[in-house]
Amino acid sequence: MLGQVHRRGYHLRSVWRLPATPARCWEVLADPAMTWPTWWPRMSARDVHVSPDGTLGSRAWLRFRSPLGYHLAVHLTVTGLEVGSSATLRVTGDLEGRAHVQVEADGTPGRSLVRVLWDVRTVRPWMNLTGPLLAPVFARAHAHVMAAGERGLTRHLTDGHPSA
Template identity: 30%
Template sequence: MTAFRLDTRWLLEAPTEVVFGALADSLRWPEWWHGLTEVCQHRAGDEYGIGRTQRFVWRSPLGYRLCFDIRIVRVERPCLIEGVASGDVAGIGRWQLREEGSSTCVHYHWQVHTVSPWMSLVSRMARPLIVWNHRILMRRGAKGLARYLDCPLIDHRHERESRFREET
């Protein structure tokens, strides 16, 4: 297994509740997130979304397909959505939102490891390309969300990848 810990920040000139609503409605993400080809719901979850399970299918800028399920395990409206990933990658994804004046700062934390043997082998050899690929997809997400919400994207940045011990 190859492990990744990736952090992205977006700053959108939109109310936090509006940004949260768009992120919570992940079935509509393919409408605005270039590279996300499909989201299918497997389980609805409770009234807050806890337990909701959806399959995400991505087509990367490098041309490979990535497929995983996300099960929502924590929601704190309008500031947090956390899910557990399983499939081609396994781990956690966490959206954290913070109001900054009339804007919303969105922090996405993606801490996963590869599951399939082919992906583990490729990602060990091509780690910089995998990180680059993630950054491109996240940039597309930031721009797409800003268009979808019809608001300015003030900033989007990727923090240096935090390395942690890889499991073997």
């Protein structure tokens, strides 16, 4: 019998540099209909629930396919919000913890920075078991998925067409 396997914690940061104003970036990122899969490759959404006011309590299941072939399903619920600038999300599913998104001007007119912080622990037994060895690989896979999101959003903002 295997001993108890502890969940591995990850503190992951991404910074996206985007060719649009903070207001425009916020409009796309905070879309209550959760249309992210139209521009974010390897992501799908289901069970999108928009709260009555379209903000706190809104939630959805997102599924990401990593470049290594495994999938992660996470349930995001908006738990904190500063309209136009930041959102905090509770994360459950294959990961648990929280995510925080901050949208701000980058100092160049018409451009923005989006800072995304994931403070999560793995839930899937195979990830907990292999985490001591594969943590750097999981972090690189996360960076790849986030970079694909940045590229997809950049295309969406500049030409208005969904990415493939």
